[in-house]
Amino acid sequence: QVQLQESGPGLVKPSGTLSLTCAVSGDSISSSNWWNWVRQSPGRGLEWIGEMYHSGSTKYNPSLKSRVTISVDESKNQFSLKMSSVTAADTAVYYCARGRRVCEIGYCYGGPMDVWGKGTTVTVSS
Amino acid sequence: QLVLTQSPSASASLGASVKLTCTLNSGHTTYAIAWHQQQPEKGPRFLMRLNRDGSHTKGDGIPDRFSGSSSGAERYLTISGLQSDDEADYYCQTWDSDTQVFGGGTKLTVL
Numbered sequence: 001q002v003q004l005q006e007s008g009p010g011l012v013k014p015s016g017t018l019s020l021t022c023a024v025s026g027d028s029i030s031s032s033n034w035w036n037w038v039r040q041s042p043g044r045g046l047e048w049i050g051e052m053y054h055s056g057s058t059k060y061n062p063s064l065k066s067r068v069t070i071s072v073d074e075s076k077n078q079f080s081l082k083m084s085s086v087t088a089a090d091t092a093v094y095y096c097a098r099g100r101r102v103c104e105i106g107y108c109y110g111g112p113m114d115v116w117g118k119g120t121t122v123t124v125s126s
Numbered sequence: 127q128l129v130l131t132q133s134p135s136a137s138a139s140l141g142a143s144v145k146l147t148c149t150l151n152s153g154h155t156t157y158a159i160a161w162h163q164q165q166p167e168k169g170p171r172f173l174m175r176l177n178r179d180g181s182h183t184k185g186d187g188i189p190d191r192f193s194g195s196s197s198g199a200e201r202y203l204t205i206s207g208l209q210s211d212d213e214a215d216y217y218c219q220t221w222d223s224d225t226q227v228f229g230g231g232t233k234l235t236v237l
Contacts, residue, residue, distance in 0.1 A: 036226065038170075046162075046170065046217055048226040059224060095169055102221065109223045112160035114172040114185060 002026035004096045004117035012090075012124050018083040022096030022117060029077045030054045034099035034110030037070060037081045039092040040119075047092075051099055051110045052079060059110070086124045093119040128154050130218050130229035137235040143206040146232050148218035155199035157220050161192075164231075165214040173216075176201050208236050 008020035022035070029035065037049040050060035052070045060068050064083070072079045083090060095117050102111030129151040138144035150157055161173040172185040176194035184192065191209075195202045205212055213236040218229040 038228075045215075045231045046219075046228040048228060051226065059226075061225070093169075097170075099221075099226070100175075104223075107223060109221070110226065111221050112158075112172070112175045113162070113170075113219060113226075114160075114175075116162075116170050116172065119169045 002098065002115045004098065004115060006094060006096050006117045006120040008120060010121055010123060012086055012122060013126055014087055014124055016086055018086050018090065018122055020081045020094055020120060021078050023078045029072055029079060030074050032101045034101060035079045036097040036099050036110065036113055038095045038097055041092045088124050091122065091124045093121050095119045128220060128222055128225060128227045130220055130227055132218060132229040132232045135233045137237055138208055139237045140208055140210065142208050143204060144208060144234065146203045146216050148201045148229050150199045159201045160219045161194065161203045162217045162219060163214050164217065165211065170217065210236055212236055
């Protein structure tokens with residue numbers, strides 16, 4: 001059974017950097033899947049942050065791209081999110097999710113997210 | 127730009143059926159989507175991948191009461207025999223080679 005578990009500080013100061021890790025069990029981070037970060041602000045819907053493949057290929061939400069980095073640690077079977085220059089608007093529950101690979105005309109990319117972590121709450125406040 | 131549109135709310139009675147809709151925008155009407163359920167105070171749960179032809183692949187342990195269908199740009203999630211714990215937010219998700227997109231979600235109330 002594949003499980004994802006988010007971890008990281010629950011409180012980050014404004015203008016600081018948010019750092020979260022997602023530990024993967026039951027699947028290899030080096031498999032053919034993509035690894036996503038998604039967030040949900042209080043009372044709002046789901047917002048995709050970005051995804052990565054173990055090769056290092058990454059894709060980001062254009063609205064967050066300048067502040068976000070997703071990286072993978074294959075030795076620990078985990079991947080991470082860093083978001084810089086945070087403000088109160090970044091207060092949210094952050095989820096990691098596995099994206100199944102989709103291939104078309106020989107080009108493969110991340111598709112449906114079929115396994116989710118339970119989420120971790122991050123509050124941006126001084 | 128890839129966009130998914132969902133009605134903000136829906137309601138149906140206990141034991142009845144309900145059909146939720148997710149609409150793909152022009153130029154993207156052939157895309158597959160995924161449906162996710164988010165119960166109150168919980169994380170999302172993958173329900174199914176739904177293709178343009180209505181074929182669908184459900185996640186592990188998803189009951190037969192949940193089914194999907196498609197018509198043109200519309201992607202549907204039908205829940206039959208509604209139970210109280212079906213009261214939740216339902217999100218659709220789609221993807222292409224550059225991005226992932228979620229719909230705004232539909233809040234389902236079971237009366």
